[in-house]
Amino acid sequence: MKLGILINEGPYQHQASDTALQYVKAAIKKGHEIYRVFFYNDGVNNATKLSSPPQDDRNITKEWSMLAKDHGIDLVVCVAAAQRRGILDKDEAKRNGKDADNLEEGFRISGLGQLVEAGIQSDRLITFGD
Amino acid sequence: MSEQAIIKKFMYVNRKSPYGTIYALESLEVVLITAAFDQDVSLVFTDDGVYQLMKNQNTEGIGMKNFSATYSALGDYEVKKVYIDKESLEERGLSLSDLQELVWEDEDEDYAEKSLINLVSRSELSEIMNNQDVVLSF
Numbered sequence: 001m002k003l004g005i006l007i008n009e010g011p012y013q014h015q016a017s018d019t020a021l022q023y024v025k026a027a028i029k030k031g032h033e034i035y036r037v038f039f040y041n042d043g044v045n046n047a048t049k050l051s052s053p054p055q056d057d058r059n060i061t062k063e064w065s066m067l068a069k070d071h072g073i074d075l076v077v078c079v080a081a082a083q084r085r086g087i088l089d090k091d092e093a094k095r096n097g098k099d100a101d102n103l104e105e106g107f108r109i110s111g112l113g114q115l116v117e118a119g120i121q122s123d124r125l126i127t128f129g130d
Numbered sequence: 131m132s133e134q135a136i137i138k139k140f141m142y143v144n145r146k147s148p149y150g151t152i153y154a155l156e157s158l159e160v161v162l163i164t165a166a167f168d169q170d171v172s173l174v175f176t177d178d179g180v181y182q183l184m185k186n187q188n189t190e191g192i193g194m195k196n197f198s199a200t201y202s203a204l205g206d207y208e209v210k211k212v213y214i215d216k217e218s219l220e221e222r223g224l225s226l227s228d229l230q231e232l233v234w235e236d237e238d239e240d241y242a243e244k245s246l247i248n249l250v251s252r253s254e255l256s257e258i259m260n261n262q263d264v265v266l267s268f
Contacts, residue, residue: 006266041156041268081156112163119264120136120169127266130153 003027004122005037006115008129010045011060012053016128017046021063023126028071036074036118037064039107041129044082047075049104061104068106075107076114138263139170144179145267149194154182157268158200165207172211172262173204174255180218183229198230205234205246212246215255 005024009016024034039046051061068075077087083096089109093101103109119125142161148154165171175183182198189196204212212232219225226249233243250258259265 008268040160041152080159112160113167115160116140116164116167116169119140119164119266120138120167125264125266129267 001123002033002035002121004035004118004125006118006125006127006129007037007039007043007046008041008127010042011051013042014130016130017043017060017064018058020128021060021067023128024067024073034071034073035122036076036114038115038118039075039077040081040112040115042085043129044077044085044087047077047082047087047104047107048102050102065104065106077103077107077109078115079109079111082109137168137170139172139261140164141172141174141259141262141265143174143176143259143265143267144182145177147178147181148184148187148198149189149192153268154179155197157266158197160266161209162200162203162207165204165209168208171207171209172213172258173209174213174215174259176215176218176255178218178222180214180222180224180229183214183232184224185228185230201230201232204232208234210234210244210246211248213248213250213255213258216249216251219249 005020007017007020011017027034046061046064048061053059064075067073087103088098088101089103090101092109142157144154144157146153161171161173183201187196187198232246234246235241236244
């Protein structure tokens with residue numbers, strides 16, 4: 001089955017992203033295709049490479065990044081939600097006149113149309129959030 | 131480009147009051163984008179979500195942008211189905227007259243203004259929800 005994933009909550013504060021990670025890993029193992037993972041609302045905070053959790057804890061951002069690298073998963077962060085919350089790639093930082101960027105490798109910033117497209121193209125769109 | 135022609139039923143379920151969290155505002159942003167993709171969009175207002183459509187909202191005291199006027203653009207985006215959960219309104223001592231009117235203009239009937247709003251019971255709502263392809267809840 002072709003699956004679209006929507007994550008609406010930030011890491012650590014809420015379990016949504018952890019559960020989504022485990023869900024995506026299990027789905028891949030079962031041979032399903034992950035069409036796209038879309039990060040919206042506070043979910044965009046999953047994409048900051050500045051996240052530095054204690055060493056004995058999981059690093060959710062890195063786990064997503066590794067999953068994207070190992071399985072070629074498309075991780076998309078909503079541009080409008082990201083700008084509000086200070087998640088910027090190099091281009092967005094430049095466009096907004098900021099001297100730093102913080103988007104983790106494996107994520108890309110794009111528009112909400114990417115979420116709509118995931119809803120259209122996937123057999124199921126599954127939301128993780130409140 | 132046959133894939134472009136796929137039209138799915140997208141339902142947006144709005145459950146939160148307009149200003150305590152950002153869900154209402156960011157839900158409205160996805161709704162308008164989805165409509166721009168020519169999908170079959172419907173909105174549900176349930177639980178505290180019914181407050182999103184209250185008339186005469188004034189956010190001056192909380193320093194936040196009053197975005198309630200944006201809902202009136204739904205009709206222009208060809209969104210024609212807005213479902214209000216009757217029980218949620220009643221539980222909060224509200225009626226349809228407390229909510230802003232939402233209309234679309236029917237080109238086939240000399241641009242007659244028609245209401246988008248449907249007052250439905252929870253059991254009707256669950257049936258409508260069952261018939262959707264994609265349900266997004268905010």
